[in-house]
Amino acid sequence: MAELVLKDVAKSYGEVNVLNNINLEIETGELIVFVGPSGCGKSTLLRMVAGLEKITGGDFSIDGERMNDVPPAQRGIAMVFQTYALYPHMTVRENMAFALKIAGQSKDEINQAVTAAADKLQLTEYLDRLPKALSGGQRQRVAIGRAIVRDPKVYLFDEPLSNLDAALRVATRIEIAQLKEQMPDSTMIYVTHDQVEAMTLATRIVVLANKGIAQVGTPLELYERPNSEFVAKFIGSPQMNLLDGEIVEAGEKTVVKTAQGGGTITSDYPSRPDDVGVKVSVGVRPEDMVQTEASDFAFEGTVSITEALGEVTLMYFNQPDGAEPVIAKLPGVHSNLRGQSLRLSAPSNKVHVFRDGVSLHYQ
Amino acid sequence: MSPLLQGALTILVGVFGCVGYFYAANLVLDKFIFPAKGPHTGRNINRANAVRPWLFLFPAIFALSLYLVYPVIGSLIRSLHNRAGDEFIGLGNYAFLFSDPTFLTALFNNALWALVVPASATFLGLVVAQLTDRLSWGNIAKSLIFMPMAISFVGASLIWKFVYAGDPDIGIINAIRDNFGWELVDPVQLPFWNNFFLMAILIWIQTGFAMVILSAALRGIPEETVEAAIIDGAGPLQLFFKIKVPQIMGTIVVVWTTITILVLKVFDIVYTMTGGNFGTDILPSYMMSFMFRDDGRATAVAVVIMIVVLPVMIWNIRQARQEMR
Ligand SMILES: Nc1ncnc2c1ncn2[C@@H]1O[C@H](COP(=O)(O)OP(=O)(O)OP(=O)(O)O)[C@@H](O)[C@H]1O
Ligand SMILES: [Mg+2]
Numbered sequence: 001m002a003e004l005v006l007k008d009v010a011k012s013y014g015e016v017n018v019l020n021n022i023n024l025e026i027e028t029g030e031l032i033v034f035v036g037p038s039g040c041g042k043s044t045l046l047r048m049v050a051g052l053e054k055i056t057g058g059d060f061s062i063d064g065e066r067m068n069d070v071p072p073a074q075r076g077i078a079m080v081f082q083t084y085a086l087y088p089h090m091t092v093r094e095n096m097a098f099a100l101k102i103a104g105q106s107k108d109e110i111n112q113a114v115t116a117a118a119d120k121l122q123l124t125e126y127l128d129r130l131p132k133a134l135s136g137g138q139r140q141r142v143a144i145g146r147a148i149v150r151d152p153k154v155y156l157f158d159e160p161l162s163n164l165d166a167a168l169r170v171a172t173r174i175e176i177a178q179l180k181e182q183m184p185d186s187t188m189i190y191v192t193h194d195q196v197e198a199m200t201l202a203t204r205i206v207v208l209a210n211k212g213i214a215q216v217g218t219p220l221e222l223y224e225r226p227n228s229e230f231v232a233k234f235i236g237s238p239q240m241n242l243l244d245g246e247i248v249e250a251g252e253k254t255v256v257k258t259a260q261g262g263g264t265i266t267s268d269y270p271s272r273p274d275d276v277g278v279k280v281s282v283g284v285r286p287e288d289m290v291q292t293e294a295s296d297f298a299f300e301g302t303v304s305i306t307e308a309l310g311e312v313t314l315m316y317f318n319q320p321d322g323a324e325p326v327i328a329k330l331p332g333v334h335s336n337l338r339g340q341s342l343r344l345s346a347p348s349n350k351v352h353v354f355r356d357g358v359s360l361h362y363q
Numbered sequence: 364m365s366p367l368l369q370g371a372l373t374i375l376v377g378v379f380g381c382v383g384y385f386y387a388a389n390l391v392l393d394k395f396i397f398p399a400k401g402p403h404t405g406r407n408i409n410r411a412n413a414v415r416p417w418l419f420l421f422p423a424i425f426a427l428s429l430y431l432v433y434p435v436i437g438s439l440i441r442s443l444h445n446r447a448g449d450e451f452i453g454l455g456n457y458a459f460l461f462s463d464p465t466f467l468t469a470l471f472n473n474a475l476w477a478l479v480v481p482a483s484a485t486f487l488g489l490v491v492a493q494l495t496d497r498l499s500w501g502n503i504a505k506s507l508i509f510m511p512m513a514i515s516f517v518g519a520s521l522i523w524k525f526v527y528a529g530d531p532d533i534g535i536i537n538a539i540r541d542n543f544g545w546e547l548v549d550p551v552q553l554p555f556w557n558n559f560f561l562m563a564i565l566i567w568i569q570t571g572f573a574m575v576i577l578s579a580a581l582r583g584i585p586e587e588t589v590e591a592a593i594i595d596g597a598g599p600l601q602l603f604f605k606i607k608v609p610q611i612m613g614t615i616v617v618v619w620t621t622i623t624i625l626v627l628k629v630f631d632i633v634y635t636m637t638g639g640n641f642g643t644d645i646l647p648s649y650m651m652s653f654m655f656r657d658d659g660r661a662t663a664v665a666v667v668i669m670i671v672v673l674p675v676m677i678w679n680i681r682q683a684r685q686e687m688r
Contacts, residue, residue: 052590073596085587089609098605099595150595 003028010057020211031188033198036208042191046156050079078147079156084139086131092142093127099150117145137168155188207231229357232283238327242281250275256282258298265298267351269360283352289328289344297343306338388418442662456663469649472558481622483566488573492581509571516631523564552641564632573618580614613686620679627672
């Protein structure tokens with residue numbers, strides 16, 4: 001059964017329309033990650049689920065119960081804010097106990113819940129400190145603890161790790177993943193800018209763009225079969241190369257002749273007979289590029305810059321007309337390739353074809 | 364010389380005198396006393412920088428000593444002398460004060476003022492600040508409430524004399540009583556309660572002050588903590604008293620003590636409304652009643668006021684410093 005259902009949900013601030021036609025079903029126990037460019041409405045959508053923003057169109061329900069007008073505290077949700085939002089005048093213990101006290105639970109129950117949460121998050125020795133006497137990572141754990149004690153159905157995270165330094169971010173990310181594992185029945189929605197967070201944590205990723213959902217899918221679905229150029233470029237780093245071309249053979253597999261270099265490349269995406277002659281973009285991820293000596297190749301260019309990262313080498317091929325450089329990521333060290341001319345191609349199962357920005361795979 | 368010209372001249376001399384003093388003093392220090400050249404350039408610059416703050420502070424320190432420290436010490440000494448000021452009588456004046464029932468009434472009333480006025484003004488200011496925060500016409504309401512701050516205490520008292528007037532065609536209190544057919548009263552002559560009618564004037568004035576400062580403090584509370592509390596299930600009252608008020612407690616204390624200090628000094632209202640009669644005397648107005656008649660006793664009252672204000676003041680400065688950090 002779907003636990004959270006958003007149906008045609010929309011949001012506008014007065015005249016300004018921010019989100020439209022949001023349709024999403026979230027199952028119990030999923031960890032959904034919202035990603036998207038800055039300002040696309042990730043926080044807004046999350047806050048609408050929390051009840052902090054009014055839903056101006058459509059229906060939102062949890063467990064089949066319409067939630068549009070239910071106050072935040074009665075939705076069974078808990079939220080972790082980017083800025084932690086701890087109550088500065090309360091100790092860690094009081095911070096975590098606040099919601100339970102308001103709910104009128106007994107002292108024993110509260111104590112038990114707080115102790116258990118503190119145990120889980122290694123906060124026991126800090127229980128009587130004020131937030132200002134904690135490090136950023138500890139504060140974030142208190143914020144998570146404050147959510148845990150309420151035992152909510154749904155956890156909401158708005159960029160919870162973005163104020164932490166790189167090392168701590170990785171550590172806390174792993175803690176969150178473990179936490180999720182310990183609570184298989186709780187649903188989480190997680191907003192982030194960080195690709196790695198999205199790819200590693202999510203059961204499904206929701207890519208938001210242009211006031212709506214661009215694509216929903218498991219991390220690998222989005223990586224392997226993006227439904228549009230936008231999603232293809234948004235997921236993966238460095239981003240996918242797009243080469244202009246024209247379909248020359250349609251069928252089970254599609255063969256595209258690239259504009260530059262003039263060779264062909266084959267994709268496993270199917271196409272219709274009347275697609276022949278259509279202008280398309282061919283998408284190949286840098287890590288899927290392979291060097292080839294064959295006479296039929298997808299791209300030929302002179303290496304402008306190499307970045308040796310040890311395990312792999314990034315190669316940038318500057319484009320003549322100032323377009324974005326083509327990037328190839330080849331395993332191993334190739335420090336001597338700079339200035340040399342290379343021919344590149346890719347295996348057919350790694351080649352994406354987009355027509356007017358939309359993937360042929362989904363047509 | 365016409366007074367107008369005299370005033371203009373004073374301002375001119377004052378302002379340019381200050382600028383001139385700082386400029387010249389700086390020049391003398393850098394060019395002649397510790398010139399930044401010669402064999403000891405580095406040492407001279409360091410020394411000049413060490414002296415400079417004192418040079419700039421000197422006028423203020425001098426004026427404050429002359430007009431503040433000296434009078435305090437002078438008053439202390441004067442309060443130990445008799446009426447004429449020619450005979451040392453030790454604590455005689457103080458002994459008289461504490462045996463004088465009027466003084467004890469004034470002391471009691473003052474304590475009442477110091478309890479009621481700051482508490483009410485701060486509380487009302489806080490409530491108004493919170494209530495007007497989300498209103499579209501909140502700023503107009505705030506301006507209106509702040510307006511009395513711009514009126515002198517004497518002016519405010521005159522306005523309130525009308526409010527408390529015995530004639531039901533003028534005073535609102537008696538207008539209301541008249542309407543119900545009740546007996547007319549003179550509010551400022553009602554024993555004991557008249558104190559509160561006088562306090563209302565100062566509360567009316569100071570609420571605006573409290574409101575402005577507390578409103579700024581309320582705006583400074585991180586919005587997320589409020590949202591987190593909403594999600595935690597806090598209702599409007601819990602939100603206000605358990606999340607917002609504790610976060611601005613420091614500011615509340617500063618506002619509270621600032622008004623307390625003011626209360627302990629204000630005599631205009633009592634002086635204008637009742638002249639200290641009908642049991643409404645407070646320390647400052649009691650002091651005024653001795654001024655020019657018995658300076659020994661008047662200065663003794665002044666010293667008592669100072670001793671009462673001092674701890675509040677120290678507390679206030681401490682809190683304000685903590686707030687700044
Ligand atoms: N009160 C408001 N009035 C009008 N527009 C608003 C208001 N609040 C937010 N917006 C707009 O809504 C859009 C979505 O904002 P939101 O904060 O959800 O973005 P976001 O995806 O979380 O961005 P970021 O990744 O930078 O946090 C933005 O374009 C913003 O300008
Ligand atoms: Mg955001």
